[in-house]
Amino acid sequence: MIRRVPHCSHWGAYTLLVEDGRIVGVEPFAHDPAPSPVIQSVTDWAKPERRILRPMVREGWLASREGSDRRGRGSERFVPVSWDQATDLIAGEIRRVSRDHGNASIFAGSYGWTSCGRFHHASTLLKRMMNLAGGYTGHVDTYSIAAGPVILRHTLGDERACGGQSNTLDTIAEHSETLLVFGAMSPRTAQSEAGGIGAHYLEGYLRRIAERGVKVIHVSPYREDLPDWTGAEWWPIRPNTDTALMLGLAGEIVLAGRHDAGFLERCTSGSDQLLAYLRGEDDGQAKTADWAAAITGIDAQTIRDLARRLTDTRSMITASWALQRAHHGEQPFWAAIALASITGQIGLPGGGMGFGYGSLGGVGAPFVTGKSPAMSQGARPIDSFIPVARISDMLLTPGGAYSYEGQDRTYPDIRLVYWAGGNPFHHHQDLNRLSEAWTRPETIIVQDPMFTATARRADIVLPASTSLERNDLSGNKRSDFILAMAKAIEPLGEARSDFDIFNAIAEKLGVAPAFNEGRDEMGWIRHLYTESRDFAAQRLGHEMPDFDTFWAQGYAACPVQRSHTYLAPYRADPAAHPLNTESGRIVLGSDTLARLGYADCRAHPAWIEPAEWLGGAAEDELHLISHQPNGRLHSQLETAEASLADKRGGREQVRLSPADAARRGIADGATVRLWNTRGACLATACVTGAVAPGVAILPTGAWFTPGTAGGPELSGNPNVLTLDIGTSAFGQGCSAHTCLVRIEPFEGAAPDPAQTYQHELADILSAPGGDLT
Template identity: 35%
Template sequence: MKQSRRQFLKNMSAMAATFAMPNFLIAKSAVAKQENLTEWKISGSHWGAIRAKVINGRVEEIRPFEYDQYPTEMIKGIKGLIYSEARIRYPMVRLDWLKNREKSDKTHRGDNRFVRVTWDEALDLFYQELERIQQNYGPWALHTGNVGWRSTGQFHSCGNHMIRAIGMHGRSVSTAGDYSTGAGQTIMPYVLGSTEVYSQGTSWEIILKESENIIFWASDPVKNLQVGWNCETHEAYKYLEQLKQKVEKNAINVISVDPVKTKTQNYLGCKHQYINPQTDVPFMLAIAYVLYTEKLYDEKFIKVYTVGFEKFIPYLLGKTEDKVAKTPEWAEKICGISAQKISEFARMLAGKRTQLIFGWAIQRQQHGEQPYWMGAVLAAMLGQIGLAGGGISYAHHYSSIGVPESGAAMPGAFPLNVDEGQTPKYDNHNYNGYSAIIPVARASDSLLHAGETINFNGQKIVYAPYKMAIFTGCNQWHRHSERNKMKKAFQKLETIVSINYSWTATCRFSDIVLPACTPFERNDIDAYGSYSNRGVIAMQKLIDPLYDSRSDFEIFKELCRRFGKEKEYCRNMDEMEWVEKLYEDCRKENEGKFAMPSFQKFWQIGYVLFPEGKPWVRHADFRDDPELHALGTPSGFIEIYSNKIASFNYENCKGHPMWFEKSERSHGGPKSEQFKFWLQSVHPDKRLHSQLCESKELRDTYSIQDREPLFINPDDAKQLGIAHGDLVRVYNDRGQAIVGAHLSDDYPTGVVRLQEGAWYSPLDEKIGSIDTYGDPNTMTLDIGSSDLAQAVSANTCLVNIEKFNGNAPKPNGFTGPIEVKI
């Protein structure tokens, strides 16, 4: 066949590019066509909407969506996520488990030796294990409560797919609560009538206009608003930009109450009120003491809108059994703030319209219920709950809460539960005396203390000694505390199945590992703005699934096929039929209020945007009429004293907020002589929990010698002989890790930070093995916050630090498994 020289060179160039690129990195369609095809596609993510340039089936460039005026640099990690060395390429089975199944040597879990199998073999093994568990034990032996933050997308919500599919086979043990807000979401319904932590808050526009004081209490919105539950809009940043301008003009008094100088405080240039770690409650109690004794509190508000204040005051004044008045002088010795400053702080709050904005970190500690409860008491004493620019919020750092809702309906999701009228294959309700639900943060305890009974939110929970666990879209070896304890717990399990797109530590400690595709390798639809409801985003498949990965939908449909439920599972619809249905249902619900194009037009355009919503004040209706708009508390009012909680008779969570000493606390607290530093493990700045940690391009922007950075005060580092960039060992009696020293004046002496979500990378599977990358949960404490919430207590953690000497092992957590041929 004749061809021009130009065409010949063009063809040779395309062939050369193809040969230079491994076939597994080229989408299947592009391998077939071998042509220079360039497309721009739209998609969404937790880090915002994007435009992606795709050339010959490979993502070459990522740009922020044009309506995102404050995009995060996290989107630079998307290519690294898709093409990560840590991608799960094929179905894999742990070597010893494949040989011996449930009788395998559990101490080998985590040794990273796996055997490649076909999809049919892997799904057959998965199904056979489900059958064995239900036949030999029953629903108490299967744990399905771990679904995590998931990937974005309403149809491909991985937790929904797993729970629906497994529910069609049989029942299982589920979980209550979550790791983010476990203590807060349990205590607040008793105090303010809802979880509060996931509730829309007073609009930023109103706060900026009406507030005279804004107190960011352990809250860092500039850092945390980069991500959202759905596709994030980042609209809240325009209000933070306006707040910065007001701070510069001294138009609003803004204070950050935190042991460290946060990203928000540095951005705003606002005041910083240092406080010793874990001592917020003594500070708040002393503020309440000043408000009460100096008659600065709103007595009328207390009488009209609250109950139980008279039962709290004796404790505040030291007239109960502890005989300790909660004076500023008493608090000073604990929280590290002078009595004079405490009094001045209280008077400042009372003198002006004050908006309290709490973060989630202070409830992720032992007795984490108390600071949230006491914060509500302060807000009630100030009497500004329900007023524009006043009151309290527990969520303004999350998913652009504070941006007004458009009022538009958002797309639904793939159904979570078994359809009405259907029954599972094994319709067994017998849990053998064990509880069908356990608090999510007590997952390890359930295995290590099987059959024991614990208190939980007014109930008695009997730990189920479950034999099999399924994790999908969830890195349990990121979010749970105390890694060496987890190793012991996981050795109790007979079978662990993980479905994910990257080789997280959870996958390494599993028996059957199934490769899911990333959210950028499938078609979907997502809400644009979790709370603002600003639009709908098309998640167009950027490339075909790499390697041998599949969507969760395809994985679980094939699993259901093995017991004759695949048609019920998918309702006889494929991926695009589901995506179109979710969109059209949304369009129908918005008819007459908001115009939406046909699905075909929408898919071509890639998005629909709705008008901005109207400003709103949280709790305003309750303030206007507390009887007509009663809160969801037992009394309908703000409960400063809870008769319900008091009736539980818990020693560590009584009828009103109190100060409880921690099992370990820095700055003169328990164990502070043995371990010198408080380890703060906050939400990271450049990833979403552990998502994007596998993206080397993004990780290289913050890691030190390929390790997670440990932020430490320069004076502390100098005393330890540590320079910026050195490798250091951080350790306590629970674990140890090698990290890189990042010196910063933002951190006070005695306080260090390791951001959570760092991939656990133990040197080997042995208990006590050093973590080669820097996961803080190697050292954190795994105890319940209290008998009420039984929530995570990760921020109750003390460590020691020393310079690492010798040859440090390379981080080993970002590569695939050791493939064994049999």
């Protein structure tokens, strides 16, 4: 008999069909107009091949503890231990480091995407436990978006414009006449949402935009970052030069006297600094179409024509999160604000600017006005943090100085790393540098369902269950449903839920009563849902079903805001609705940044050459873009069917223009080597006219599989190549999209990366206690 089990993942809601303890089918959520095909891959979580099946400890660490040879991580065998032994060891390490070095020497800034569940959220539960045990060093911002929110907090007063509360897409679909898209607005990236998603709306809104005949200009090195059926005009810009194009458009508008001086005077501060820069009064170079054309590779007359159209029509400017994942990544977001202010259309339906549409599935969708279910991390007893992408810097330079949002800070001396539900050997930059940094801590604990590259490089490994093997619920501000995530199958091996693991460690640290508050799994899930339900009823008059009804039917609709125009009240009366900025207005010239005097983040939006770009490249170098793949999220489900469909020869495909491929003697389908001074990897060439000349595109998420004897990484992981520097001294975001590489045909036979990974995994699992596979 088949059981129907409601569930949810980052790719959306679905029903699992379960028979005799096995998942035999996946059906999309009935209320999802465009379900992701990736949901069919979730059954791979139930396969044991890459799962962690029991607690284990690295042989050398078990013998010598903090005195072990840390370069044995990743190659030494693991020894199986009982759960009681493992939790004893972990609690002992937390106490030791706290006592001898202080809690700031414990890095629990785990960055987790294991599950969309709001209760068994691994990184939240880790931080909750550590806050009760004296604190930890954490992180701020995310790899996806860091420089952007930092600059928005200082120029718009908060980060709502990139978090899903700019103009909702329904207003753009009905009111915009010109849609200027920088980067992507793609259903490919809109498949996923951080806290799960019930309904995917982007494709429907894009079809309405096409139906209305909105003029769409798509500015990107990759034509497929917007569906071809939108009828968009493709501008194949040089990567990392979007800021120059925005400023060139603004400069042309000012040169023609078509800027909205009244809006600038009434609603912005520091516009005189911006206007002086655009006119070239400080550097002798007016920011014109000709100036922008030389930098971006876009025709000057085409830029001039668009500048006029932006003021003649209701125009909306969008920039994807990818733009700020680059050197000086603060600037494209600030320049978009400047351009929208110059046109004077901020606060009008279908006008202004917004960020991140399509970067996640819920950005631009109707957003939740109620309370989303979430576990609390609790109060932080110590103030110790790093910007999220500065992990290698922290581990390699304890005591070193860094800055963040104008503060001067010092990196802590990390002795213990506890990572739960994440994989930095996927998402961090310059993985060879991270590998060296990873040898510095005395102890590394990894808790995860999968034997990732990070788990392989741990001292203590704990097997967490997947969401399929426990109960949970999903929900967030960008999903109009709270969704039940009912247990479908029994845990594999000795896997335990994240809550049970942390509760056991909390017990040995003496903080379990505060950690669990007397609730078990279902008690917490009921509590979290009821908090959201009561808030909706009492504050908003919105009725949601009681918990038992919700759990049985699998979903509950949330109160949402539709037809939202960002900053409309502010535009109508700036004095009555001041922004949380230094001036109470939109900041186009910043007194704060003027005082700080950073060369890499000036007092107004500015074009600043990145460390690596085509304008400074050697003749044989290409600019590498590492975007999200079609068939997975990050490194999750990398060997499942949807992910494998986009590989060739077992490797990721690197997309090249026909001219660039021909110049290098590269045929479509050939194995190629990508390299620079930071590292090298193999990939399969895909020759396509959808890529701008001078650009190579290699998806993220391939499982890090280094070759032997210093040879190239085998699977096509672009982060062996990417640049590990902050976006600026102000934002310190990730600069992954600032990266030059060389590409050449690979000579000889290349090992299969999946087989290599599994073979190496088998070696380190062949411990004295028996075969752990």
